[in-house]
Each structure stands twice: as structure tokens, then as C-alpha cells.
Amino acid sequence: MICSLSNVENVDLDKIKAIEKELGVTLLAFSCHDTSMATVDADVLKKIQTLEKDLGVSLVAVK
Numbered sequence: 001m002i003c004s005l006s007n008v009e010n011v012d013l014d015k016i017k018a019i020e021k022e023l024g025v026t027l028l029a030f031s032c033h034d035t036s037m038a039t040v041d042a043d044v045l046k047k048i049q050t051l052e053k054d055l056g057v058s059l060v061a062v063k
Contacts, residue, residue, distance in 0.1 A: 001032050001033065001034055001035070002032065002033055002035050002060060002062065003030045003031065003032040003033070004030065004031060004033075005028060005029065005030060005031075006029040006030060006031040008029050012029075016029065035062045035063065036062065036063045037060065037061065037062060037063070038061040038062055038063050040061050044061070048061060
């Protein structure tokens with residue numbers, strides 16, 4: 001299973017913003033997905049790591 005930030009509809013975003021204001025905290029919305037990690041060879045891993053460094057993000061290879 002892997003979780004990522006959710007794409008929230010505007011109506012739901014308004015509800016989140018309202019409770020954030022009420023509580024005085026910032027909330028992050030996550031969605032989780034059933035998936036399996038992909039097996040990659042050294043060349044593929046190197047390309048992924050290079051792109052991660054270039055973009056400043058973490059990438060996960062999945063099936």
C-alpha cells in the first residue's frame with residue numbers, strides 16, 4: 001500500500017479550510033492505494049535516482 005496527497009474537490013477543500021481555521025492547524029489530505037513495488041535493475045534504478053535528484057522529489061516504481 002502506498003499513500004499520497006489527495007486531489008480534493010473544491011467543496012471538500014472549503015470544509016478542510018474551515019476546520020483548519022477553527023482548529024488553528026494545517027491539515028494534509030492523503031489517499032492510499034493498494035499496489036506492489038516493482039523490481040528494477042541497476043540501470044533503471046540509476047535513471048530513477050537521477051530524475052529524483054533533478055526534480056527534488058522521491059519516486060517509487062510500482063507494478
